[in-house]
Amino acid sequence: MSDTGLPARRSAIYLLDQIIGEGKLLPELIGAGVLDRLEPADRARAQRLATETLRGMERADRILQKHLQKYPPLTVRNALRVGTVELCAGEAAHGVVNSMVGIVSRHKRYGHLKGLVNAVLRKVADKGPEQWPALRTPRLPKWLRGPLVEAWGGETVLAMEAVQFAGAPLDLSCKADVDAVAQATGGTALPTGSVRLADAGQVSALPGYTAGDWWVQDAAAAMPARVLDAQPGEAVLDLCAAPGGKTLQLAASGADVTAVDISEGRMERVRQNLIRTALKAETLVSDAFDVTGQYDAILLDAPCSATGTIRRHPDLPFAKDGSEFGALIEMQARMIDHAVSLLKPGGRMVFCTCSLLPDEGEVQAEEALVRHPSLTVDRAALDRPGIDPGWITEEGGLRLRPDHWADRGGMDGFYLICLRKTG
Structure with missing residues (x-):
């Protein structure tokens, strides 16, 4: 992975631009090779930053709106969002702020907004980490939340949103012995017959992957x-x-x-x-x-x-x-x-x-x-x-x-x- 984190952060911002601005899904972007030029560690980091920012978008926007008189263009806004999520997760302020300022400064259209990025993220670094956990669990967009509340009720949808905000563990389906796969991978056998890993790391490096003992599902x-x-x-x-x-x-x-x-x-x-x-x-x-x-x-x-x-x-x-x-x-x-x-x-x-x-x-x-x-x-x-x-x-x-x-x-x-x- 690069020492500066610039390639991963720049790519995460691009992914968000494509998802939010162009309506493209992350799997189709990955399948199209948009991250292929990155080193494997940077590729994984870019995906992680993008997904964590999407999960925490509402919280990031609530923190940022305190420091913005009006919203900047989407690319700059996404740089601020990624930076806010990183800062509130405990990343070192100098590395995050310098990276985001550098990324925006090199943008042909928005380079003049580097000062804004610098000023806002320094304010976020000061107060954001303590504000973050006090904010509500992010809600689903209205177009989806409305039908789900109608179907399952508000309390159930809140419970769904809490699980979705926490992210997902990795589940495996096994070709043969479930207990053996659970023991080899450090996972837990679920009642329905799958194996669950809380922190899987690199999937292809897990025991049994090359042998074909299991698949992700x-x-x-x-x-x-x-x-x-x-x-x-x-x-x-x-x-x-x-x-x-x-x-x-x-x-x-x-x-x-x-x-x-x-x-x-x-x-x-x-x-x-x-x-x-x-x-x-x-x-x-x-x-x-x-x-x-x-x-x-x-x-x-x-x-x-x-x-x-x-x-x-x-x-x-x-x-x-x-x-x-x-x-x-x-x-x-x-x-x-x-x-x-x-x-x-x-x-x-x-x-x-x-x-x-x-x-x-x-x-x-x-x-x-x-x-x-x-x-x-x-x-x-x-x-x-x-x-x-x-x-x-x-x-x-x-x-x-x-x-x-x-x-x-x-x-x-x-x-x-x-x-x-x-x-």
Whole structure:
């Protein structure tokens, strides 16, 4: 990592500019190679600074507004935000202030604002660290918070926000012995069968990574494949498979798995993980609606708002505005209908979304049951280790929320339901 921290800080500011100003998501920016020129340590630091600033944005802005008569241009404002978050986390003032002044001074359009940056951050360094913990837990943006409060109530949303502000531990799904992986990595075995690490460090350096003993997958995201419970020799279809965690789970069961995703780039990541873990699955780059055949079991992880993943992806509320909800909900219904046509009589399907919105979960399931009289809810499929009966919904689905297991670090928001085709 560079001694000055300049490359990482400059890159963190650029990431924030792209997320807040251009509506781009952090994973797509990373995938596009915007950090590829950095040293690995600087690359990790840039991502950490960007995500910590996104999580603490409201607090940073509340501290900064005391020292600003008007908001400066976005790039300068983001430099102040990153600097404020670092200062309030205890970083040395001279290093943070000098770096941010240097970054802004070199900007072609905003170099004249270096004096402002210097003056404001020195004031933040003086009072900010003691002000920071007294501020409220950052709230979600109104476009998302409103629907969530309507669905789950204000107290529940406050609990979700607390978990999301704290960040997310790293969860692993294991190819074989969960206890052995937990012991080797220094993690803790969770009731549902995942392993959780509070401070993982560099993932590829963890014991068992090269051997393919495990893969990174949030504990909630691992539940749909566990509920589907694929059996050896079954023909299983994994629709919308990338990034591939569920594909690996299904392949580890011994089933004959076909993984489908529309993106060649994302499917390549699935193939790489299959190679690393020495698991086998057929991979097909295709639109889900073009898939044909008949399958014993189908896992449909439908495209959705991804509002359940904010504790790991704090960029999402700033890059999105909710305008795509309607189109996504319509696509989910169409995907369910198509998946039903691919299911053998007597077969089962798990429909799931990483969303906290009932319209992308509970409501979709209820409407699918009305459209398809041949479908019944397999409530017994939810009889799995670690599932709290309180998470089971009225229609027989499973509602997972970030505030579940709050004392353990929470989990992603997910909805899933197992449906059987009777004829």
